[in-house]
Amino acid sequence: MSGLTAARQLLDQGHSVRVLDKGRGVGGRLATRRLSDGADGEARLDHGAQFFTTRSEAFTSLVADAMSAGAVEEWCRGFGDGDGYPRYRGESGMTSLAKWLAEGVQIELANTVVDLSEYPADAYILAMPVPQALSICSFSKCLPPPLLQRELARIDYHPVIALLATFAEPLSVPAPGGVQQPEHPVVTFIADNQQKGISQIPSLTLHASHQWSTEHWLETDDAVIAALLAEVAEHTDGAIPTATQLQRWRYAGPVEPWPEPTVTWGTGQPGDAQIVLSGDAFGSSKVEGAFLSGRAAAAAVLTH
Numbered sequence: 616m617s618g619l620t621a622a623r624q625l626l627d628q629g630h631s632v633r634v635l636d637k638g639r640g641v642g643g644r645l646a647t648r649r650l651s652d653g654a655d656g657e658a659r660l661d662h663g664a665q666f667f668t669t670r671s672e673a674f675t676s677l678v679a680d681a682m683s684a685g686a687v688e689e690w691c692r693g694f695g696d697g698d699g700y701p702r703y704r705g706e707s708g709m710t711s712l713a714k715w716l717a718e719g720v721q722i723e724l725a726n727t728v729v730d731l732s733e734y735p736a737d738a739y740i741l742a743m744p745v746p747q748a749l750s751i752c753s754f755s756k757c758l759p760p761p762l763l764q765r766e767l768a769r770i771d772y773h774p775v776i777a778l779l780a781t782f783a784e785p786l787s788v789p790a791p792g793g794v795q796q797p798e799h800p801v802v803t804f805i806a807d808n809q810q811k812g813i814s815q816i817p818s819l820t821l822h823a824s825h826q827w828s829t830e831h832w833l834e835t836d837d838a839v840i841a842a843l844l845a846e847v848a849e850h851t852d853g854a855i856p857t858a859t860q861l862q863r864w865r866y867a868g869p870v871e872p873w874p875e876p877t878v879t880w881g882t883g884q885p886g887d888a889q890i891v892l893s894g895d896a897f898g899s900s901k902v903e904g905a906f907l908s909g910r911a912a913a914a915a916v917l918t919h
């Protein structure tokens with residue numbers, strides 16, 4: 616979200632931009648996966664962000680454009696009692712928003728950046744979790760000044776284990792196909808991707824709580840899957856899934872975002888290229904925070 620946002624803004628201003636992503640597809644934590652049920656069916660499941668909200672004028676306007684283009688739809692106005700505030704989803708899952716943002720942007724996928732010196736440029740926007748950005752800077756010998764480096768290294772992230780599962784029979788997750796239970800010790804979010812409108816066959820996404828994810832991080836897939844499914848038996852009628860997959864998100868979201876929407880410094884090397892850190896750890900978290908940080912990163916490069 617943050618990298619694509621920055622790239623689009625810079626391209627709109629006529630700059631030459633190269634986008635590299637280690638993923639096989641765009642979107643990062645705006646992540647949708649297909650999962651075959653082993654027979655004829657294929658589910659589509661969101662396993663990172665489940666929905667997003669809009670608060671700022673800039674993001675509200677972007678989401679309105681994405682809705683007009685058919686890339687985003689309103690999912691619901693809250694879970695349980697509902698608070699009347701719109702929750703949005705991508706048209707075919709959360710990656711739809713990223714794919715729409717990526718239209719017209721040339722992206723080199725499956726390309727893991729290790730050393731920035733392989734990509735000569737006037738400025739680098741590192742739009743990824745901070746530990747991953749600092750490791751690139753370390754390898755590239757362009758770490759920030761020591762005090763700043765120490766402060767950035769303190770930015771911590773919650774882990775989340777996500778379980779994806781397909782079922783033969785419809786699930787009994789209450790409308791609108793999502794249960795949010797932030798205080799639950801084990802499962803904080805349950806999504807029925809079929810009711811959500813992105814999967815043709817019954818399929819469930821479960822997000823484990825931060826604490827449970829931390830405590831069970833190293834357990835085998837089988838043990839984690841069994842424990843999580845046992846927690847939601849009331850929504851599956853105890854049915855055995857036709858297929859399952861786990862995703863361990865080491866950097867699901869920042870524990871405490873950095874107060875500013877970006878951090879920048881110069882490499883101090885010939886040409887003194889600018890390094891800009893961007894992403895959901897800067898300014899405010901979540902999808903909207905990543906968008907706002909991406910905009911700020913493009914503005915920082917333009918100012919430079």
Ligand SMILES: Cc1cc2nc3c(=O)[nH]c(=O)nc-3n(C[C@H](O)[C@H](O)[C@H](O)COP(=O)(O)OP(=O)(O)OC[C@H]3O[C@@H](n4cnc5c(N)ncnc54)[C@H](O)[C@@H]3O)c2cc1C
Pocket residue numbers: 616617618635636637638641642643644645662663664665666667668726727728729742743744747751775777822864866867868893894895896900901902903905
């Ligand atoms: C389980 C889970 C649930 C969530 N639920 C919600 C929610 O309901 N609502 C909400 O608003 N937000 C939610 N979020 C948070 C939201 O997904 C993120 O805040 C947002 O998507 C982050 O965007 P980003 O651009 O900062 O980072 P990312 O999406 O992480 O993008 C970073 C990109 O950098 C790439 N990359 C990393 N290292 C390298 C490298 N060395 N070389 C090349 N490329 C690299 C990655 O492939 C990725 O594409 C959730 C996240 C998770 C994981």
